[in-house]
Amino acid sequence: MRLALLLAALALLGPFMSEYGLKLASEALILGLYAMAFNLLFRQAGLLSFGQAAFFGLGAYAMALLTQKAEWPFLATLPASLLVSALGALIIGFFSIRLTRIYFTMLTLAFAQLLYAIAHKWYAFTGGDNGITDLRPPGLLGESLPFYYLVLLAFALAVIFLAALEGSPFGYALRALRDNRARAEAVGIDSFRHLLLAFVISGGLSGLAGFLQGALQRSVFPDYLFWTRSAEAILSTILGGSGFFLGPAVGASAFLLLRVVVQAKTEYWPFFLGVLLLLMVLFFPRGLTGLALGLIKWPTEVRRDASGG
Amino acid sequence: MDIGFYLLQLLTGLAYASTLFLLSVGLSLIFGAMGIVNFAHGSFYMLGAYLFYAFTRGQVEGFWGGLLSVLASGLVIGALVERLLIRPIYARPEEHQILLTYALLLILEDAVRFFFGAAYRSFPMPEAFSSPLFILGSPFPSYYLFLIGLAALFALLLWGFLYRTRLGVWIRAATQDREMLEALGVNVPLLYTAVFGLGIALAALGGAALLPLQAATPGMAVDAVISAFIVVVIGGLGSVWGALLGAVLIGLLQAFGILLLPEWAMVFPFGLMALVLLLRPWGLLGRPPAVRT
Amino acid sequence: MRRVLGLVLAVWVGLWILALSLGPVRAQGQQPIKVGALFILSGNFAGYGKSGSQGAQLAAEEINARGGVLGRPIQLVVVDDQGNPEVGVREARRLILQEKVDFLFGIDSSSVALAVAPLTDEYKIPLVVTHAATPTLTEQCRPYVFRTSNNARMDAWAAAALAATLPVKRWANIGPDYEFGRVSWQDFITRLKQLRPDVEVVSEQWPRFGSTDYASFITALMRARPEGVFSTLWAGDMVIFARQAKQFGFFNQVKYFVNPVGAALEVLAPLGKETPEGLLVSARYWFLYPNTERNRAFVEAYRKRFGEYPSYNAEEAYAGLHMLARAVEKAKSTQAEAVRRAFEADGGLVYDAPEGRKRMRPEDHQVFEGLVWGYTKHTPDYPFAILDRLRIIPANDTAYPTQCKR
C-alpha cells in the first residue's frame, strides 16, 4: 500500500517540476531501478555482484545500435534490450554462480571489464569511445514530461514485480539459499537454477535501466560498462540501506543528488562524497532509510513490513 | 631468430612484472591475513609516489633516504588507518569494507590533488642507474634491473618473514583461524594493525620506487587498484607467491602478446583473469576456501 | 549526537531536492551573458582542464574590462565534466536549464564533446569547442556546434606534410588505444602515402590509454628499426613514455619522433630538463610563437594572472571565448540562429588570436589555422625544453575538404 502511495505522489509531482527537475528525477528513478535490480541479487540471494554494469551497458547498447543502425522505432527496442541484457546475464551467470564470495564478485567484475574492452575496441560496430549519439526518442517521448512518465511507469512495474517476487515462493527460496544453502537444498531447492534465474532477472532489470539511461542521455558510451558503474549500484544500495525494500532507490537518488549538489559547489566534490560515505559506514550502517525510519519513529508495524519481514 | 631480442623482451616483461608485484603484494597480504578487500590500495600506492616527491622535493640526492622515509611513513599511515577506520568494521559484512575503502579512495585522490596540484610529478633518474646495461648489444635500463632486484628482494624478505618468523606464522595463521590465535594469547588486533601497516607500506614503497620511471598523476589510484586486483586474483588471494606469479604472467603476456597480437594489448589482463577464475577460482596458488560441510 | 547529525543531513538534502526541482533562481540586475564552460578538473587530465578554464577566465575578464558584449558582462560558469560523457551531459543540462546559460564552451574530451553536441539541437544553445579534437564532431556539421581550434585530422595532415620532407622511408606508430590515437595514425599514414608513396609501415604498437609501462612496446618498436616514429601519446602517457624510452636509448636509435600533441606544456613542464632533444613536436599553440606584440601581451597577461606560461589549451580557450564574443557582437544577439549566421557570414568569421589568424569554415564550423612545429631543445632561460628550428604549416595545407555526414 505504501508503495502505491509513493508512486502516485511521484506521478502527481510530475507537472509541477521544472524541466531540469524532470531530467534529474528521471535519472534518479533510473539509477534507483538499477540499484533495486542489484539488491535483488545482494539482499535476496546474498550475491555481491560487481558486474551489473555489463547488463546496464548491454541494455543501453542494444537500444542504441537497433535505433541507429537498424532504424528500429524507439519503444520496439525495449523488449530487445531486456532480452539482450537477460541473455548476457544468463551467460555470465552460468559461469559466475558456481563460485562463492569474493571469487564470484571478481569474476563478474572481470566479465564486465571484458565487455567494456570489447565495446571500446570494436570501433566499427559500437563506435568505440566515440560512442553512439543522437539517441533522442522521436516524437512525444523526446519531451521531458512524457519521458519522465515512461521512466516512472518502468520503475513502478519493476518495483511492484520485485515486491511480488519478494513475497513469492521464489523470493523465499532465494532467502533460504542465502540463510543456509545446505538446508535449502535439502528441502528440494536447486541452488544453481534459482540463483541463475535471480541473476537473469537482475540482469534484465539492469538492462532496462541502461535502456532508459541511454535515451535520457541521448548517447551511449563504453563508460556504461566500466566498473565504476557497477560500484555505483553497490554504493547506492548501502547508502540507502540494503535491508529495506526501497533502500536502494532512496540511496540512488541521494547519491545522484549529492553528486550534483556537491559538484555544483566545489571542484573537490569527491572528497566530500568520500567523507559522507565514511560517516554512513561508520555511524549509520543501516543507511539513510534506517536513519530516516529511526528519526521519524514510524510505528514499528510499518517498519517490520518495510524490511520485507 | 635473434635470441637477444627475445631475452630483451623477457626482461621488459619481468620489469613490468616487478612493478605489478610491488603494487599488489600488499593487497594480497592484507586480504590473506585479514580478509579485507581494500579498494583504496591504489591510493596508498599513489600516496607513496607523492610522499616520495615531497620528501625529496624532487632532488635526486634524496633518492635512498626518500625510499626509506616513504616505507616508514607508509607503515605509520597504514597502522593509523587500520586503527581508526578498519577496526570498527571487522565484524561487518564485505560490502561495508568495500564502501569504506572506496570512500578512502575518493578522499585520498582529492587530498593529493589539493596538496600537490594536478600537474604530473616525476623524479630525475639517480646517476647510479642513469647508464643502461648492454645485453647482447641492445641497451636495457639499469633502473629496471634495480626494480626486478627490489621485487625479488621483497619476495624473499616476505617469504622469510612469513615462513620463518613467529610473527609471520601468526599472520598466516590469522587467515585460517582467528579464534585459535586468540586462544593462544596472541594480541590479534595488534597483529592486524601490523599487517595492514606492512601492506600499506609495501604499496607506498611501490609507488615511490616507480617515480623515476613514471610520473605521479592525480588519477593513478583508480587504474592501479584494478591492476592490483587482477594480479592478486590470478595469483590467488592471500598468497604472496601468488602475487609474484600473477605479476610475472601478466608481464610476460604483455611482453610477448604484443608481438603476436599488437591490437589486443588492452584485453590481455582481463582475459587472463576471467580464464583463471573459470578454471581455478581461488587463483593459481591460492587455497580453495574451507569447504563448508 | 548521531540523531542530530542524521537530522541535519536529512534536512540539508531535502532543501537541495526542493531547490533543484522547483526551478532556477533568476539573477536580477543587468542580464549577464552566461557561458557554461565544461572542463576536466579531476583525475589524470585535471591539468589540461585547469589551464583551459584559466584561459577562458582571462578572456572573460578582458572582455568585461572593455564593457562586455552588447553592453552585457560575460559570466563564466566553470564545471567539472570529469572527462565522462554522462557527467558531461548531466552538467550541460544543469547549465542550460538551471543556470540558464546562453552558450556552452570548452570541453577537453572527445567523447564528452560528442555526447553534449546533440543537446545544442535540442535546446538551441550554441556550443564552442576549444580542445576536444575528434574529426567526427566536424563531420557531423551540427548547426550550433563550432570548433575554434584545429582537430586531430588537421594535426595528422600537418604531420604528414612535414614527414614527407624528412629523409625517412620506414615509419612506425605508438599511440593510445582509442579513437583519437587510431584515427590520427590512419589520417597520417594515408595522407603521407599520398605525398610519399615510397614510405612503408614497419610496426604499430597500441598501449592501453593511461598505461604506466611501455618497456615491452619500446623494445618491440626498436626491433623493427624504424627511421621515423609517429605518436599521439599525450598527457601522463607521453611523460612516462618519454622517460622510459630515453632509458632504452630509443631516441638515439630513432632519428625522427613526430608527435602532434607533444609540445603541450602539461607534458614538457613535468619532463623539464629530461626531455630528449630533437623531438619533432607540435601543439595548437606555442607561447613563443608568433613573436608578435599581440602574443607577447597575452603571454605576459596570462603569466601575471596565473604565474605560469599559457599552454595550448589555455590559449585556445582564451581565443575561443574572444571569437565567440566577436560573433555575438556581429550578430547583435545571443540567439542561436543569429550567432550561427554571424559565424558563417562572408566566408566565415575571422579572428586574430595570439597564435595568429583563425578563420571559421562556414560549411562545418571548423576553424583552420596555421600550425607550429619545432624540434625540442634545452635553453638556459626556460626550465623545460622549447621548440627550435620552427616549421610553420600554413592553414590551407591542413584544410582538408568538407565531409558532412551524419
Next chain:
Amino acid sequence: MTLLVAENIYRSFQGFMALAGVSLRVEEGSFHALVGPNGAGKTTLFNVITGRLAPDRGRVFFQGREITGWPTPRVARLGLAVSFQRAQPFVSMTLLEAVALARVGYQGKTFQLFTPLRHLVEVLEEARWALSKVGLDGAAQRRVSELPLGDLKRLDVAMALVARPKLLLLDEPLAGLSRAERRQMVEFIRGLLRQEGVTLLFTEHDTEAVLALADRITVLHQGQVLAEGIPEEIRQNAEVRKAFLGGAA
C-alpha cells in the same frame, strides 16, 4: 517392499576410507536405526544417500529407482526428507514461512514468482499440520531467529515432516536435547510417526532410545557393517559388545 537400498558403498576423504563397502536395506514402514561410534561413517552414509556426497563406488536405489549421484534437491523432491543433526534454520523467516517454503520446495514449485506464499492455502495448512505435530503450532508467527536450540531441532524435523515423506532421515534427533526434551522426542517419534505410516532411518548414540524405537538396527564400525538385525540380536551380538564395550563382559 524395500524402500531404500544402498549397495556396496565406498567413500574416502584424502585417503581416509570413511565407507568401505557398506550395504543397507530399509523396508517400507520400518524404523531402521544406524548406530556406531563417531567416525564410523554414519553421517557420511547419510550424505551419500541424500546426494550431498557422491560415492566413490556403489549404488543407491530409492523405490527401486537408481538415484546414485543425484543432487540433493532432486533426491528431496522424490519424498526423501532429511533433518540434520545441527539444525540450520532460515533465520530471516517466521516458523510458518520456513515450513511452508519447505513444502513448496519438496513439491518443486518454488519457481512461482507472482503468487504470494501466504496465498497458497494448501501449503499453509500442511505447514501448520507439521508444526502442530512437533508442538510448535503456537509459535507459527514467531521469527526463527528468536528460537531456542530445542525448538530449532523440532522446527528442523517439522521441515522434513511437511514433505509427507516416504522416507524420513533423522540425523541424531536427540543430540543436544535436555532429558525432558529427549523423552518428548522419543514419544513423538514412536507415537506420531507410526500413525502417519512414515518409514524412518535415523542415527542415534543413545542406545536406550535406539532399542526403544528401532525395529531394525545396522551397526557401523570404521566404515563397515559390523552387524544388522532386530534389536534383540544386536544386544547379544558379541562383536557389537566388543566394539562398543571394549570387550568387557
